[in-house]
Amino acid sequence: MFGFGKKKGHTLGLDITSSSITVAQVEKTKLGCELTRYASIASPPNTVREGLIADPETVGAVVQECIMQAGVAASGSPPVVNTVVPGQSVVIRLMPVPIGMPPDELADVVTQEAINHVPFPLKEANLDWSIMPTTERTDPDGVRRVDVILAAIQKTLVDSYWRMCESAGVSLGRLDISSFATIRALSFAGYLDQSDQLIMSVNIRQEATDISLIRNGMPLFTRSVLLGLETLGEAVARSLDTSFDDAVRMLPSIQLFGMASVDQRTGQAAQIVRTVFGDITDEVGRSLEFYRSQVGEVKIDQIVLCGPACRVPQLDEFMSNRLNIPSTLANPLRTLAAGSTAVPEGTAAMETMVTGCAVDPAWAPVITVDLDLNKEGPSAGALEGLAARPTVRIVEEETPWFLPAFGGGVVAAIVVGGLWLYFSQFDAPHKEAEVNRLVIQIGDEKKQLTCLAKLREDNALLLKKKLLFDGIVRYGHPWASVLQTIADSTPEGVQLKKVTVLSTTVKIEGQAADFAKISVLAVSLGESPFFSASSISAAKRDIQGDPRVIGFTVTAHLQTAAIPGQAAAEQPRASMR
Secondary structure (H helix, E strand, C coil), rough: CCCCCCCCEEEEEEEEECCCCEEEEEECCCHHHHHHEEEEECCCCCEECCCCCCCHHHHHHHHHHHHCCCCCCCCCCEEEEEECCCCCCEEEEEEEEEECHHHHHHHHHCCCCHHHHCCCCCCHEEEEEEEEEEEEEEEECEEEEEEEEEEEEEEHHHHHHHHHHHHHEEEEEEEEEHHHHHHHHHHHHCCCCCCEEEEEEEEEECEEEEEEEECCCCEEEEEEEECCCHHHHHHHHHHHHCCCHHHHHHHCCCCCCCCCCCCCCHHHHHHHHHHHHHHHHHHHHHHHHHHHHHCCCCCCCCEEECCHHHHHHCCEEEEEEECCCEEECCCCCCCCEEHHHHCCCCCCHHHHHHHHHHCCCHHHHCCCCCCCCCCCCCCCHHHHHHCCCCCCCCCCCCCCCHHHHHHHHHHHHHHHHHHHHHHHHHHHHHHHHHHHHHHHHHHHHHHHHHHHHHHHHHHHHHHHHHHHHHHHHHHHCCCCHHHHHHHHHHCCEEEEEEEEEEEEEEEEEEEECCHHHHHHHHHHHHHHCEEEEEEEEEEECCCCCCCCCCEEEEEEEHHHHHHHHHHHHHHHHHHHC
């Protein structure tokens, strides 16, 4: 039933989430590593909860269909699938041990550590551990030590993956952890090539976010927080009173920076998205501060973002600005020789997990942690439950109660038929007509309310225009002179992109190569007769583009006499004097 000696069928990466089931195959060819097979299908509702399989049989059927769509032949040896479990469902411990410890003694130490920290009996757990060679060091006591990473998961969770594979007709290969599969994919894509760099990976998954600090391919710190794409979609859906799927479909059109959206719903959704991403960014900052409290001050060289939440544009800029750390979106397929066109454009960062499952750990240029929570296989109970097939035996015997029961059934059918005839022919048409009348009445009243709301908006707009025109006709205002002053005050080497005139201020946005010239612009505006004060409200170098270019915003406050509304208010007081 299960292939314990893993057969030489196709080896596939499998990523199962509450929104999609994705299969990918990466193979080594003459051209290099290629994405040879890829397919993704939406997950059936309520079959995957909190990243874990809730309905193995239904998920297995979808996995089988996904493998067929990917082009894997049904004949021959069954495919072997490598997949992941969410980090929040696994107990992970780092422990230092002396270098050169005998294997049996190391096994005893790891077992004792598991007894002390695993919150469920070890007989109900699958364990695996791995030595992290790049963490070798000499501690202050003079002893050479290396870190060992331990992972433990409940057997019942592993059994659900075996049942899913049984339904799909495949063999279960490596069962990895989401955060470690992410690290493997980033190493494969070349993000961890530079030695001694401290990289932070932030994988915003469907139900949670995995945060890892990585040096030389090894996780120094891992943490999962229960904030993810589901949190984002549910918040937007509640705010806009729409479905979760519609809220998720809106995310690629949301702008985290720039001018407010003309569409009111999109602008409202953008505010919610900024709030949720702000919470995730705060958790990333707290994780970093906790790590610093343990080891001292450290510098993060780069944050690499991945996961399904990366469908929101400008997420890397958002996190970079909040944490003041360079951030980038991951592309785990960037080192592939060919075949990446199978993945929809703009979704590469979302395929980090399945890439980490599909690639062989030996292919990564930097060694990463290689744990397998499936080494012990399924539990005996799981095999017995899958092997058992219920037998149904039909026994014919006399039924003396048949005739009375049949007569009672006929009477009940007649009563039910009479009730149905009454409701369908008499009562239902009358109620249906009444419902239709109410629907039409409600529709007419909604139209009237819409018209009244439109009239109210038009009246408010006309009132604003009247006030503006009154100020222009009665008192006038020197806007042309104000704009000419801005033009005259702009030194060479400063390029203006946008001038926004508000009620009491003027915002000037542009770019320059010299910060001193931006200061000259601000000072010149402050000394002009049309402005009472001027200051630089924002200045930032373009890290993603040309780092020599500085984007800036200068805010200048208008003199009272240059503001039409306030000039009108002060005119009567001047005549009284």
